[in-house]
Amino acid sequence: MLFHVRMDVRIPLDLDPDVRAELVARERAYSQELQRSGAWPHIWRIVGEYSNFSVFDVAGNDELHELLSGLPLFPYMDIHVTPLATHPSDVNA
Numbered sequence: 368m369l370f371h372v373r374m375d376v377r378i379p380l381d382l383d384p385d386v387r388a389e390l391v392a393r394e395r396a397y398s399q400e401l402q403r404s405g406a407w408p409h410i411w412r413i414v415g416e417y418s419n420f421s422v423f424d425v426a427g428n429d430e431l432h433e434l435l436s437g438l439p440l441f442p443y444m445d446i447h448v449t450p451l452a453t454h455p456s457d458v459n460a
C-alpha cells in the first residue's frame with residue numbers, strides 16, 4: 368500500500384547541539400536504509416520549511432506506524448498520513 372506522508376520537524380531550539388546533531392545523523396541513516404529497502408521510495412524537501420513530503424510503500428497501517436514511530440526525530444515531528452488509492456484515470460495503472 369502507498370501512503371503520502373508529510374513530516375514537519377520541530378526540534379526545540381534549546382536542545383543541546385550535540386544531541387541534535389546525533390539525532391539528525393541517526394535520522395539520515397535510518398531514512399536512507401528504508402529508502403534503499405524500497406519502503407520509502409520518495410522524499411522531497413518542502414521549499415522554505417524544515418518539512419518533507421514522502422511516499423511510503425508498505426504492507427499496511429501497522430507497518431507504516433512501526434516505521435514512522437522508529438524515526439529518531441519522531442518525538443520532534445508532526446506527521447500527517449494520507450493513504451493513496453489508484454486513480455481510475457491513471458493511464459499507468
Ligand SMILES: O=C(O)C[C@H]1C=CC(=O)O1
Nearest residue numbers: 376394395398417418419
Ligand atoms: O529532514 C527531514 O525532512 C526529516 C527527516 C526525514 C528524513 C531525514 O533524513 O530527516
